Amino acid sequence: MSVTDTVGPPAGPASAVSAGVQTAAPPTRRSRGLNAGQRRKLRTGLLFISPWIIGVLVFIIYPVVYSIALSFTRYSGMEAPTWVGIQNYVTAFTDPLVGKAASNTLFYAIIAVPLGLIISLVLAIAMNQNVREVAWYRTIFYAPSLIPAFAMSFIFIVFLNPQFGVFNRVLNLFGGANVNLLGDPTGVKIAIILMAQLGAGNAALIFLAGLRNIPKTIYEAARVDGASPLRQFFSITFPLLSPVLLFNLITGISGSLQVFTEAFIVTNGTGDPDNGALFYMMYLYKNAFGFAELGYASALAVILFLVGLALALLVYWLSRRFVNYDVEAG
């Protein structure tokens, strides 16, 4: 049995467009057609959401536009910006540390994002079990996500300590010499990837909401047809969770491109050893606030924004092949 056999074809974009065509009024008529009461309601509505509108304009749109403008200048944060054209972008593509920071970030994203999705999905399934103590389990599984990243970093520093840390104790049981994972360029990245997994509870909650949205009748029908739990997972749960998976994938990629706090604390802001934990955001931060090169840092931010946007669009485009909106379509 497959999902499409039981719930039929999805209501795709085509049907939505056609529905819009049938009901849409000419735009000029719509804006002018409000009566006094509707206009008052519109004003009230706008007034209520005005903090959000102002917040987006002041704290998101303006900084983004300003940052794009700064990226074409040399600017220290103090004196007036000096126009340098695309010089900052040329420098970014020849700066050896940009390549290093980008490859570190890519390494992190390639491992941390899929690993995070798997762990959060497993957590969500565990949180969704029909047992009496489920509320306790949910609290326990979610609790690590409440620990601030900086506190988590210190916990990991102790956890990986060569003398006292649990990691080296286990290693010693097998006769191994003490190692300092945080002192190795690859080890420190792996440590930060593992650290990030303790925040999987947030994505797990979103998966849990998706899981609870899947009609039980589908599972009942599958059981009647003799489908095993594994078959049910791959033929029902996974396809119907795909919109949630897509959401978590895009937010996971976005988050991984901006990894900063853990690396900053673990390496005391240096990115060492051997720039092994110099992630893109950290290098950007160093340029902005350590070297007072806000123009160059803005160019790095614009490049990151474009890469993030391109990746999100790529994932969204690829998602057409695997995302199933049957549950949302009802």
Add this chain to the structure above:
Amino acid sequence: MISRRSFLAGATAAGAALGLGACASSPASGPNVVSYWGLGAADKDKDDQVIAAFKKTDAGKNAEIYVDQVPSSGVADMSQIITAVRGGSAPDLWMMDRFNAVQNASIGLLESIDDLIEKYEDVSPEEFKSQWIQFSIDELSYEGKLYGLPTTTDARGLLYNEDVLKDAGVDLDLFDWKNHVITWDELSDACEKIVKIDKRGNYERFGFAPWLSEGWPYTWGFGLDAQAYDNAASTVTLDSPQWESVYQLYADWAEKYPYASVDAFFATYQPPNAPPSQTAMFSGHLGIDTTGPWQISANEKYAPKLPLKFTYLPVAREGDSTYTWSGGGSLVVPTGANMTKTLWEFMKFYAGLEGQSIVVPQFGNLPTNLKAITQKKYNPKAELFRTMLPNSTCRPPLPVGSAMWDALTSTKSSVALGSSTPGQAVKTNQARIGPKMELFEGFKMPDTYGKPSPVPGS
């Protein structure tokens, strides 16, 4: 029931009250008011002592000094001060790492104090500046103007634990700075004797590694005549053979003592962010370390019974000149500050004989004020470092100082780890810093930079 109009009016009034309340903590400016970003929360008592002493003077009796101990997220992180200056809430006076002066002056973050000298002093600027050791003035000078007054300074040397050395059978006379300057070969032999390895292959006791603690590229660079900037040609020279020899030192040592093993040793006995009492030296696991006079106060506080002593940095051959470098603090005036006579008097008091006499002995480091040096206003245990001062210098005062420091230190670990050769490291450094410095075409460091800084009576 409350009307919508009343609700909106009430909400607006509450918002305005909150806003005004937030502004109310800023001190009002006036001719006797000085707002000051101090030494930091841990050293607040030292600031308080200087302020109390200043208020007892004629110049300070009416002064109102408001101190904020603003934490920094890194030595070179200027985000707080830039935000404060741009937001119009900057202090009038700021205790800053002297190394950042030229970079901060070059971006317009600091006010030159030349006008204050001209306005309030009866002597020429040159005569006024001669009250402090020359390298500390060089470090605060940008394009011929002075941007602050120096407070404390230091120097680099080797710290050793006599008990560890004796136990390992090392000849202690090699470390007696009054009679001998240790060579790299002698240091290497001593380290071989000190090292103890357990059955799992971990270092149980370790001698010395040049990349640890204050073993920065600059530290060894000054001993190997590695110049970061050619003043005559106004070019960065980080790819010189001398710089390559600095990195070769790291590579050679790492071949003998692998970086990963040394790192595991340190993470064991002196993990990152450990309290100052928890060091490999204090626990008797480390024989020799590169450090400075600031270590004296920690030694006295946390290991008063350990026989910890200092000596010069190692030289290549017997008879070679000794070398070191000095950093330290400074009082600077952020852009837009209220530049009053009271501010100037407080600055002079803090950086002068009186202020340095209060602060310096407590820190364990050294004064920059020549009178304070000659009157020995420092911990007597810092005498070795005091003798180093006339031949010491500061790091190159360049507008790209932070980036240069970052480049040099990050390639240090690359070479020690073996992921980069010394030749590649110096090329990377040059590629990173050369283009940045090209933006300051024709830049010149002070003519006195790198020359001896005479101390009367030395």
